[in-house]
Amino acid sequence: MPYATLNLCLVLLAAWVVIGFTGLLRPASVGFAGRALFPLGALCGAALAIVAVLGLPIPPERVILPFGLPDLPFHLRRDALSSVFLALLGGASAGISVFSAGYFRQGAGTLPGLLCFQYHVFLASMGVVLLADDAYAFMVAWETMALSSYFLVTTQHRIPDIRRAGFIYLLMAHLGAVAILLSFGVMQGTSWQFTFDAMRATVLDPTWASIAFLLAFFGFGAKAGIVPLHVWLPEAHPAAPSPVSALMSGVMLKTAIYGVLRVTFDLLGEPLWWWGLVALAFGLFTAFYGVIFAAVQTDMKRLLAWSSIENIGLIFTGIGLTIIFHGLSMKSLAALALLATLYHSVNHAFIKSLLFLGTGAVLHATGERNLGRLGGLIRRMPWVAWLTLIGALAIAGLPPLNGFVSEWLLLQAFLFANAVPRPFISMLLPLGAAIVAFCAALSGYVMVKFFGVIFLGQPRESKLAEAHDAGFLERIGLVWLALGCFALGLLPVQVISRLEFVSRYLIGADFGARRTEWWLLAPSVARQASYSPLVFFGVGTAVVMLTVWLVRAFYHRGVRRSAVWDCGFVRLNARMQDTAEGFGQPIRHVFQQFFLMERKLPTPFDKAPQYHLVLADRIWRGCYVPIGKLVRKIADVAALLQQGRISTYLTYSFITLIALLMVVL
């Protein structure tokens, strides 16, 4: 049957839309949306993932839908690249939807039915973005995605801060959309055909191609959260309900990655190598900037948002390397870097969704987002705690979980970066590995802080004693994503053999793994480097088990419980634990130049001592506030035109008319 995969994908996307509309039938019913519709949506997601993975080897398929503009109906196309991202969308959203089924309750915000509608439209629009094959369809889906997610972010729209966060998000989304639109405009060349096929056929001269790339980079970068366009992320993610944050951070950011890959490698054809330098520089800086800010956050969702910025930076680093290698015709290295990029995108989708859902469960149980008021939850919510631990370890890049695999691939790609036949560049590139290593290490720090402060130690507030563990559906969602992390971590060869279809399609080269061993990850470029998580995990588990057994067999004297050792200071209490601020202190100290810090320290004589610390983003103050002021100033000047008298406006029209006539005649 021709076009089977594409049609199946479309059916599933349509199913999402139908589920969304069904939600509108009984907008106020939590039970209907939660127990019936969200699980159904999750099933669609899982099905989409399966269809997309199975469809990977199938050559591109296209279909033209009978609606759209008169001359430009919706062109849709599914190829290896869109399949990977569809699989990512389906796989991650399945877990998130199941979790949402148990998560959304009656509250002050948007009605559950409406929420269900927005949520599923959001999902479907992301699917269409990945399938679009003309600029028009792409932009329609892209805007639908932005709008539906805006409404989801502002679910709690009665809170002014959340409305502000939503506004910043919408603003940045539209700035990006304008740039993308312009980029499409450049790419169509002189054909005035806005299908992607026309763009593929158009050969642009290097200047225009570069302009198109930079516009697309800016536009998609704004969506992905490249520094300095990242400002909406730390605002929007804490504002949104946790499943929505998970979806935005885990999946929506990846549509921007998809966009960059699609434009650079597919639509523009042959990328110039120096574009890669741009992507690499921005990527590395974003990763670095994101991780140091993540380390000093005190709000758990904001921390995760900054961590997303870091990971987007790493992904862009991979894209940069791919472009450099590809532009200099080092195909197999380019394939290696591209695989690292794709692998990290998929990994991040699973890990970050898991972590955001974990914070959602905590938020539900305690009503607290502030790290300073949490603690000790591992004893109250073991399910959430242990599953979140998996996510935390994975994102810290620890073997044998999935974060490590993509880090390993990226570092392997960097190892050969000095072969680039350009002076200076061949020396600068290996430094990128140093920054990547640094970010990976620091993200370990961030995750110890994140997990330790929330789940370990003693409860910092008395109300935490009543915290309850996640419900059944929520647990299923978390377990699904955690299993995803494990599978992606333990079976890299299988994952890569799937991802290779993309690298073959876009670059014309693949990983070149030694095919004989299904358990051994060994790229052909990196001769004699190999990693086998299964063996690794197996031996590790065996060693730990053996240790446990030996210790138990020979030295088991039982366990006695006693009070915590107080170092001789008798009145030890939970408030004396290290705080989130305290945990961020070394980072604040080492990287003080990067932060705008406002701190009030109490003196020993204060009757009611207060500690106050605000850390601000320099880029916000240094870049956006001046722009805002400038816009306001221009608006003030423009306002002079507004007199409010009819005759004045008529005069304007009259002058315009005269001027036009003079020009025309």
Added chain:
Amino acid sequence: MTLSAFAYQLLEIILGVITAPVLLGWVNQCRAWLQNRSAPSLWQPYRSLHKLFYKQAVLAENASPLFRVAPYVVFGTMVLVVAIVPSLETRLPFTVAADAIALVGLLATARVFLSLAAMDIGAAFGTLGARREMMIGFLAEPALLMVLFVAAMISQTTSLPLIAERLSSESLALYPSLAFTAVAFAMVLLAENARIPIDNPATHLELTMIHEATLLEYSARHLALMEWAASLKLYNYVCIGITLFLPFGVATQSQGTTGLALAIVALALKLLVAGSSLALFETVSAKLRIFRAPEFLATAFLLAVLGMLVHLLLGA
């Protein structure tokens, strides 16, 4: 992979796990001699371990399962590191599964679990120790990775046995880049093993502790495992150093049992030298303030990066 390879692997692991406390004992002995104290016996670490293992464990009331799991994980990770580092042998089947990058990841795993366990009880010093441990870690880890990266660039592989083989097979090759990385590595070794310029292994003052503070709540067999893991960590670091900078004498494919015997002797000699120089260095230097630690490690990191640049310039 033949059966003998597995036997070598097992031998290497067992030898490492057993030798590690002796190395610590040797360092302590040298330190005592250098400081004009009468030295404890070389076997003192064993006696302490034995004593600890035989005690009844005392756990804090609110200790979670994570707290009890962590010692096993940390110890197991360190044993895995022993398996990866080709201290005796290059015919190690397990090294196929994990290369130099995985080695760094393993060390990070151990550190993360150690820190999480320290935060579990929620006493002030434990969290303080965890924070400091992670602070040392986030600077030392990239430095270590860069050190390994330079060696990997020289030998065009990240597989540790191959690195050792290539570095040792060149009859007499001098790698200037390794001079830089050796300095960087020494600094990382000191910091990661809680040795003197960064931390004092013999301290009893909680405020200045880093590594010890993370272990404050542990007792009996859990403490014994943690202590053993710490001595394994020192052993591993010394062995990594030997692999990268003094790989001569490691038994390779071509040699038989005599090669192995020679390798054991060579390793013993190298460990003795390394241990005593560590003790010497610790005796003559003073502890840094904790705020100077980032500076110290940043220097290590930059030196490692510099080593990489020198490698790129000189091609060596």
Added chain:
Amino acid sequence: MNGIPFDLQILNVLAALFLLLSFSMLAQRRIVTLVNLLAIQGLILFIATVLLAWRTGETHLYLSAALTLGLKVIGLPWLLHQLIRKLDVYWDTEPLINPSATMLIGLLIVIFAFGLAQPISALASTATRNTLGIAIAVILLAFLTMITRRKAMSQVVGFLSMENGLFFGAMSATYGMPMVVELGVALDVLVAMLVLGVFFFQIREQFDSLDLRHFETLKEDE
């Protein structure tokens, strides 16, 4: 490393150590240690010159090596030590401004120098051409040392280190400068050293310290 003769390998190692010393000077706080590091740097220069002389058979390099030994390894450090004793600045330390950032800048300088040297060393025909990048880096790093220091003594040490780098550069690019120039430079350095020594005493008499910040008060106030 395959195919490179052993003596050249040693030269490369010496070059690397040369650079390493430059970096340690950049990070060093104590002035006495700074002088010692300078002496070691001189020693490395001396060994490298002798080795190169032996390798190429250029006799003037032996002379140059002797000059280095006499002047840079023994003479000037001794002179500086004398000065330190007389000026009583033995325990002087320098408050460094953000050493990590300085090191990072140093690293960027090294990349810049190495990149700069790549095309030049492609042109040069000497066996030591690869080390040219290191020589340029050492010169620039010494400059950086001087920029970040405030004490007169460390400024001088930075200056001398720069001179070392210059010699090393000349050696790697063209097997040393012509003898006349070399002698002239050596003499210049010696004279400069003597003049600076006199200056030190004058400065201290004037301000009671060797901190160069005091110079800032010398400008005319309007």
